[in-house]
Amino acid sequence: MSKPRKQIHLAAHFPGVNNTTVWSDPAAGSQIGFSSFVHLARTAERAKFDFLFLAEGLRLREQGGRIHDLDVVGRPDTFTVLAALAAVTDRLGLAGTINSTFNEPYEVARQFASLDHLSAGRAAWNVVTSWDEFTGENFRRGGYLAREDRYERAAQFLTAVTVLLDSWRGDEIVADQESGTFLRDADAGQFAHRVAQFDISGHFNVPRSPQGRPVIFQAGDSEQGREFAASAADAIFTRHGTLEAGKAFYADVKGRLARYGRSPQELLILPGVTFVLGDTPSDAEEKARLVRRQQVSGPTAIAFLERVWNRDLSAYDPEGPLPDVEPLFDADPIVRGRADSRGQDQLETVARWRAVAEQDKLSIRELVIAETGRQSFVGTPQHVAQALDEFVQADASDGFILAPHLTPGGLDEFADTVVPLLQERGVFRTEYEGTTLRDHLGLAPLPVQDRADLSGAAS
Amino acid sequence: MSRSAAPLHLAVALDGAGWHPAAWREPGVRPADLLGAPYWAALAAEAERGLLDFATIEDSLGLQSSLPTGPDGRTDQVRGRLDAVLTAARIAPLTKNLGLIPSAVVTHTEPFHLSKAVATLDHVSGGRAGMQVRVSGRQEEAAHFGRRRLPQVSLAELDSPAGQELLLELFGEAADYVEVLRRLWDSWEDDAEIRDVATGRFIDRDKLHYIDFTGRHFSVKGPSITPRPPQGQPVVAALAHAPVPFRLVATSADVGFVTPHDTAQAAEIVAEIRDQQEQAGRGGETVHLFADLVVFLDEEAGRAAERRARLDAALDAPYTSDAAIFAGTPAELADVLEDFAHSGLTGFRLRPATLPHDLARITDGLVPELQRRAAFRTAYEAGTLRGLLGLPRPANRYAAA
Numbered sequence: 070m071s072k073p074r075k076q077i078h079l080a081a082h083f084p085g086v087n088n089t090t091v092w093s094d095p096a097a098g099s100q101i102g103f104s105s106f107v108h109l110a111r112t113a114e115r116a117k118f119d120f121l122f123l124a125e126g127l128r129l130r131e132q133g134g135r136i137h138d139l140d141v142v143g144r145p146d147t148f149t150v151l152a153a154l155a156a157v158t159d160r161l162g163l164a165g166t167i168n169s170t171f172n173e174p175y176e177v178a179r180q181f182a183s184l185d186h187l188s189a190g191r192a193a194w195n196v197v198t199s200w201d202e203f204t205g206e207n208f209r210r211g212g213y214l215a216r217e218d219r220y221e222r223a224a225q226f227l228t229a230v231t232v233l234l235d236s237w238r239g240d241e242i243v244a245d246q247e248s249g250t251f252l253r254d255a256d257a258g259q260f261a262h263r264v265a266q267f268d269i270s271g272h273f274n275v276p277r278s279p280q281g282r283p284v285i286f287q288a289g290d291s292e293q294g295r296e297f298a299a300s301a302a303d304a305i306f307t308r309h310g311t312l313e314a315g316k317a318f319y320a321d322v323k324g325r326l327a328r329y330g331r332s333p334q335e336l337l338i339l340p341g342v343t344f345v346l347g348d349t350p351s352d353a354e355e356k357a358r359l360v361r362r363q364q365v366s367g368p369t370a371i372a373f374l375e376r377v378w379n380r381d382l383s384a385y386d387p388e389g390p391l392p393d394v395e396p397l398f399d400a401d402p403i404v405r406g407r408a409d410s411r412g413q414d415q416l417e418t419v420a421r422w423r424a425v426a427e428q429d430k431l432s433i434r435e436l437v438i439a440e441t442g443r444q445s446f447v448g449t450p451q452h453v454a455q456a457l458d459e460f461v462q463a464d465a466s467d468g469f470i471l472a473p474h475l476t477p478g479g480l481d482e483f484a485d486t487v488v489p490l491l492q493e494r495g496v497f498r499t500e501y502e503g504t505t506l507r508d509h510l511g512l513a514p515l516p517v518q519d520r521a522d523l524s525g526a527a528s
Numbered sequence: 529m530s531r532s533a534a535p536l537h538l539a540v541a542l543d544g545a546g547w548h549p550a551a552w553r554e555p556g557v558r559p560a561d562l563l564g565a566p567y568w569a570a571l572a573a574e575a576e577r578g579l580l581d582f583a584t585i586e587d588s589l590g591l592q593s594s595l596p597t598g599p600d601g602r603t604d605q606v607r608g609r610l611d612a613v614l615t616a617a618r619i620a621p622l623t624k625n626l627g628l629i630p631s632a633v634v635t636h637t638e639p640f641h642l643s644k645a646v647a648t649l650d651h652v653s654g655g656r657a658g659m660q661v662r663v664s665g666r667q668e669e670a671a672h673f674g675r676r677r678l679p680q681v682s683l684a685e686l687d688s689p690a691g692q693e694l695l696l697e698l699f700g701e702a703a704d705y706v707e708v709l710r711r712l713w714d715s716w717e718d719d720a721e722i723r724d725v726a727t728g729r730f731i732d733r734d735k736l737h738y739i740d741f742t743g744r745h746f747s748v749k750g751p752s753i754t755p756r757p758p759q760g761q762p763v764v765a766a767l768a769h770a771p772v773p774f775r776l777v778a779t780s781a782d783v784g785f786v787t788p789h790d791t792a793q794a795a796e797i798v799a800e801i802r803d804q805q806e807q808a809g810r811g812g813e814t815v816h817l818f819a820d821l822v823v824f825l826d827e828e829a830g831r832a833a834e835r836r837a838r839l840d841a842a843l844d845a846p847y848t849s850d851a852a853i854f855a856g857t858p859a860e861l862a863d864v865l866e867d868f869a870h871s872g873l874t875g876f877r878l879r880p881a882t883l884p885h886d887l888a889r890i891t892d893g894l895v896p897e898l899q900r901r902a903a904f905r906t907a908y909e910a911g912t913l914r915g916l917l918g919l920p921r922p923a924n925r926y927a928a929a
Contacts, residue, residue: 093725101755103621103652126753127640129736136733136751143716143731143755146641149648152617155565175589175672176637183611187565187618206749207640242608244552244559249842251552251559252603258591269674272591272599276563276608368728 077461077496078337078468078510079488080120080164081113084476086130086141089343091363091474098477100141103153108477110154113161116484117498119509120162120193121154122306122470123147127171128204130406132372133381137404139369148180155188162506164193164286169226170200170219171208174267177226178233181283182275190279190505195286195306198223203405220293225266227301231282236260238517239277281515284506290318299325303512304337306470310445315340315465337467337510342445344453344471346482353448360474361442370434373441377418379403387434391426454490461496536865536903537875537917539627539818540575540890542568543586544606546882547822547849549594550842552606554882563610565618572619574884575626578891579905581916582627584660584765584877587612589633590669596683598668613645613659620653627913628653629765629783631660634705635698636673640748642705643712650757655912658763658783661706661776663698686770695772704743706764706780711739713761714924715751737926759914760921767820769850771800778804782919783816785877787851794819794871802872814919818875819868824855824882825889832856839881851879858893866903 083106084090091097099105110121125147130137147165154163163184167177177194185192198219202212214222241257243250261270287298288306298305299322309315315338323333345360347353365373367387375382378396380403385392396419426436446453460466473479491497503509545552545559552559561567568585575583591607593600612630620628628649632642642659650657664670670678678694685691720735739750765783768774777784778801786801788794798817805815824832832855840846847853854861865876878894880886898904910916 092723092730093728097723101651103654106652107621128749129751129753136731136736138729138731138733141730142736143721143753145651145754146644146648148611148614149617149645150652152614153621153652156569156618156621171638172641173636173673173675179589179611180614183614186563186610187614189565206747208638208748209746211747237608242560246553246557246559249550249553249604251605252607255601255603257607267674269672271668271672273672274588274591274608275610366728 074458074494074496075461075467076498076511077457077491078339079116079118079497080122080162080339080468080470081109081118081480082122082124082341082470082472083109084141084473084479085124086126086144088140088364088369089472089474090141090476091360092141092476093363093366094475096478097475100476101143101145103150105477106145106150106154107157109473109480110158110161112480112484114158116480116488117501118161119468120164120191120506122195123150123165124195125166125168125197126406127168127199128207128406130404132375132404137372139366139372148184151192152184152187155184155191160191160501160504160509162191162193162284162509163188164195164284164506166195166197166288168197168199169223170198170214171204171210172226174226174229174233175269175273178230178273179275181230182234182278185278185280185283186275190507192278192280193284193286193304193506195288196223196227196302197288201405220297222266224297224301225264227285228264229262229267229269232260232262233273234277234282235517236273237275237277239281242276277517280505280507281517284510284512295322296325298322298336299331300329302336303507304339304510307338307340307466309340309465310342312460312463312465315460316463319464319466334511339468339470340466341470341472343474344446344483345444346448346450346453346486348449350448350452353452357444357447360444361438364442364474365434365438367434370437373437374433376404377415377422385433388432391423391433391436450486450490454487454494457487458491458494458496534874535905536869536898537581537816537818538578538890538895538898538904539582539584539629539875539877540580540887541584541586541820541877541879542571542883543879544592544609544883546886547879548839548847548881549605550839551882553842554839554885556885557882559606562606563608568615569619569622571884571887572623572626572628574887574891576623578895579908580626580891580895581875582629582656582658582763582913584629584631585612585615587631587633587662588669589636589664589672590666597680598666613642613649616657617649617652620649620656623653623656625656625908625911625916627656627658627763627916629658629660629763631662633662633664633669634702635664636669636676639705639708639746640712640752643709644752644754646709646762647713647752647754647757650759650762651754655758655914657757657759658765658913660765660767660785661702661781662767663702665694665698692772695770699772699776701743701745702766702776703780704741704745706776708739708741708746708748709764710761711741711925712748712750712752713757714926715739716754716756717924717927718756718760721755735927756924759912760924763913763917763919768801774801775804777801777815777817778810779808781815783818783917785818785820786873787820788868788871789852791868791871794868794873798872814917816874816917817872818877819873820851820877820879821864822849822851822853822879822881823861823886823890824853825858825861825886825893827857827889827893829857836881849879853881858889858897861894862897862901862903865898866901
């Protein structure tokens with residue numbers, strides 16, 4: 070017991086465009102109206118959360134050649150909503166996914182620098198890449214990037230953005246009305262950067278922002294993704310919601326930091342998790358079962374099965390047995406616009422699903438619910454608070470990104486019941502101590518780069 | 529042509545510490561605050577207090593410069609700015625009626641991104657969004673993106689064949705860009721979201737549409753990821769000084785900003801744009817034409833001219849502008865505006881020489897004066913920008929009749 074208890078970091082994920090979000094519930098509100106974003110942001114800030122997180126997609130998902138219509142469809146522009154939320158919150162971090170494939174560094178750098186100014190130091194960026202021609206059809210360059218080049222693109226994009234942001238050290242603006250000197254330095258913002266993906270030069274036009282650069286998140290689990298995070302990210306957004314998987318991932322990623330001259334607390338590990346609360350354990354379990362049925366309607370169950378089988382199964386009854394037809398592994402993917410989940414384990418999945426359905430006498434829908442829908446934390450507020458705390462103290466994570474299943478009120482109960490219990494346990498803040506997101510995350514302020522170093526790094 | 533009984537429309541153009549390069553040195557200005565949200569929120573609140581139709585926010589993809597071709601290396605003027613769309617989003621929740629028109633460069637940016645950004649500005653402002661289309665012919669800005677070479681053409685060479693070719697290319701691309709914006713805004717029908725529990729469908733996908741735009745500079749498939757904004761299509765504005773940009777206003781914009789220096793010139797510009805509007809088949813549509821004016825305003829006679837002289841003394845040469853410069857009292861400005869309005873202009877975008885001073889004289893001097901003359905609203909009559917401008921909510925081009 071000599072080790073001090075780790076402080077938990079908490080974030081709220083605005084319910085997204087997958088079947089985790091239950092739109093069919095009578096309590097489900099608008100996915101696009103600004104009031105929904107305000108509600109969730111204010112709840113998160115009332116509960117002293119570290120940040121709010123918004124995901125992004127740049128092409129509506131399709132299945133079987135048609136726009137997927139069973140889940141929430143449609144969302145706002147990430148930057149614009151975060152800037153607007155800066156007006157209705159004071160401390161809450163504002164994090165968003167921005168794609169490095171279908172953007173250019175100059176524009177993204179000025180958008181994040183602007184967001185950081187407009188929020189007084191609360192911006193964060195989840196750097197993602199996509200490579201597919203499908204998404205590229207909405208953009209000038211089309212699908213230009215080879216799949217194997219996407220991490221190079223992401224790493225070079227992030228470096229280019231950093232070069233731009235660091236082109237202002239932060240002391241250039243004198244604004245002395247008497248002498249008429251506005252800038253100390255006529256070279257303010259000057260940059261030149263030439264690598265495989267970029268050849269850019271000129272003057273960056275947003276002076277240094279309060280955090281210097283946005284807090285950097287990386288999401289993704291591959292070997293390359295882990296290495297990228299260890300080298301360049303401040304936080305990693307994982308999917309390891311179980312204790313054992315979490316501990317293994319945590320040890321692996323934190324173990325990579327020393328190679329980059331970084332200490333373990335310089336990269337936070339934050340799994341995305343779901344939760345269901347109840348007055349009693351059995352009440353919570355019953356609610357969780359109900360939510361899973363809402364998340365997996367009959368048509369959604371068929372759609373899931375089609376993604377695994379990679380073929381049209383619309384003729385099958387979701388309340389009936391699994392199809393006896395074989396999967397089509399060699400055909401073009403039936404789904405476009407989301408991560409391709411097909412791989413070597415596809416055969417294994419089909420075999421396991423058949424065995425489980427046979428053994429437990431499950432219908433298609435029951436099987437999909439059993440195999441895909443389980444929430445990460447289910448129980449009374451006491452039980453969930455304890456489980457979250459144990460998860461963090463066991464070094465399975467540094468905190469959580471909570472994805473409520475309801476918009477916009479899905480975090481209310483957690484804020485009212487679980488957060489006070491975490492505060493009582495002494496593992497979660499009762500007041501914000503700092504003003505910037507780096508402060509909340511316990512990250513030291515960034516040192517100001519010397520421009521001479523930068524031009525060296527860029528050559 | 530005489531001014532109809534329709535009241536004037538008034539807008540303010542916000543940029544840095546004001547449009548005069550020495551504005552930041554004026555007493556009462558806190559130049560270190562220009563990059564903070566409170567500064568912009570206060571200006572928006574002041575504009576809204578004056579019942580103005582909208583505020584525009586300037587932007588560029590390079591450092592401000594006194595030279596048309598590239599950076600000037602000056603250290604005695606405001607340099608550095610914030611992204612205008614995000615600044616508008618930051619002040620949207622703090623205002624209720626004021627229209628918000630950030631400017632955005634279309635030459636190097638993605639129409640898909642800007643479409644959803646402006647649609648989202650419309651969602652977060654409850655239907656008060658617009659955008660001012662800007663083209664960039666600057667080589668320096670092209671080098672910031674490193675993806676395209678633009679020929680070096682000086683201002684003086686714009687009338688040469690090379691200059692005209694560049695203008696046609698940039699403004700042609702801008703017209704394509706606006707076409708893509710509008711198609712993407714229409715790519716969701718208003719009632720596409722159905723939440724039909726019986727069939728498990730969140731949307732009626734037959735009410736989402738591919739836009740399938742193919743042009744010289746980009747092709748965009750669609751549909752947008754963002755549902756149709758409250759106004760259907762946010763307001764598109766453009767500043768125009770010459771025949772090629774006049775055509776962009778006539779074919780693509782809802783509001784054109786023009787820069788006549790006298791009423792005869794105003795009448796010529798209006799006639800030319802109206803003619804092109806007719807040729808573009810938009811004769812029946814409302815396209816507002818606002819004259820831009822730089823204003824120095826003080827109640828006391830002679831004071832504004834003194835201030836202008838004092839500000840000019842801080843420069844190497846007196847400040848000049850593409851727009852006419854006015855220095856005088858609010859009542860004198862009201863006379864000028866009424867006079868200009870006889871040439872068929874429907875409104876004015878005033879560029880305050882200094883902020884917040886000249887904006888405050890607009891709201892507490894000019895606006896009451898125009899109200900006394902029954903030439904300006906006394907209360908906001910609509911909750912959307914289209915409503916304030918008398919523009920109908922456009923029908924969706926993809927919806928079955």
